[in-house]
Amino acid sequence: EIVLTQSPDTLSLSPGERVILSCRASQSLNSNSLAWYQQRPGQAPRLLIYGASSRVTGIPDRFSGSGSGTDFTLTISRLEPEDFAVYYCQQYGSSRTFTSGTFGGGTKVEIK
Amino acid sequence: QVQLVEYGGGVVQPGTSLRLSCTASGFTFSNFAMYWVRQAPGRGLEWVAIIWYDGSNKYYADSVKGRFTISRDNAKNTVYLQMNSLRAEDTAVYYCARASPSLAAGDWGQGTSVSVSS
Numbered sequence: 001e002i003v004l005t006q007s008p009d010t011l012s013l014s015p016g017e018r019v020i021l022s023c024r025a026s027q028s029l030n031s032n033s034l035a036w037y038q039q040r041p042g043q044a045p046r047l048l049i050y051g052a053s054s055r056v057t058g059i060p061d062r063f064s065g066s067g068s069g070t071d072f073t074l075t076i077s078r079l080e081p082e083d084f085a086v087y088y089c090q091q092y093g094s095s096r097t098f099t100s101g102t103f104g105g106g107t108k109v110e111i112k
Numbered sequence: 113q114v115q116l117v118e119y120g121g122g123v124v125q126p127g128t129s130l131r132l133s134c135t136a137s138g139f140t141f142s143n144f145a146m147y148w149v150r151q152a153p154g155r156g157l158e159w160v161a162i163i164w165y166d167g168s169n170k171y172y173a174d175s176v177k178g179r180f181t182i183s184r185d186n187a188k189n190t191v192y193l194q195m196n197s198l199r200a201e202d203t204a205v206y207y208c209a210r211a212s213p214s215l216a217a218g219d220w221g222q223g224t225s226v227s228v229s230s
Contacts, residue, residue, distance in 0.1 A: 001174060035216035037157070044207055044223060045149075045157060050216035088157050092215045098171060101147065101159035101215075
């Protein structure tokens with residue numbers, strides 16, 4: 001089963017700062033099938049990015065995803081107060097290659 | 113608008129069974145794969161299972177394989193999670209989610225809580 005490792009566990013930052021979150025897969029992902037989610041306290045997760053770099057409609061353009069193979073990043077260009085949350089990556093394959101939908105352990109972005 | 117409502121959670125003893133349901137509205141349910149994802153208290157997200165739009169394929173996390181069964185009734189717009197031989201480590205909030213065409217989990221319910229305790 002593919003394992004996703006997110007780093008760091010926690011980031012303490014101020015509003016307006018740039019954030020780069022890392023997600024590393026234990027093996028190369030087919031079709032860059034990597035998603036990023038945001039989860040605020042007490043809420044369900046929300047999909048931000050799919051296919052490693054495609055932003056979901058309605059997600060602000062300060063969120064961007066990049067990477068391929070085994071190394072992926074989520075960048076938030078300028079932190080807004082509502083962006084302080086936990087971020088998870090997930091690998092999910094395709095309809096022809098799906099084997100599992102594992103999540104990374106998450107990175108908490110907290111206010112400094 | 114897409115709406116997913118989970119129910120069936122509760123407090124149960126180890127070794128017993130529970131069936132969760134998730135009823136969908138606001139989209140053509142039979143066109144989409146569906147996920148179950150769980151989150152233990154204070155922990156991260158854990159993928160549990162996925163079922164294809166027509167029920168033809170089902171995949172499970174190793175932690176639940178052989179104990180949990182995902183199914184769906186497209187006539188009732190409902191996906192189920194039958195959980196048998198429950199363990200304390202199955203305690204979590206269980207979310208259902210609609211898979212987008214890419215298979216990322218695009219829309220989520222608010223979750224139902226399962227507590228396994230003697």
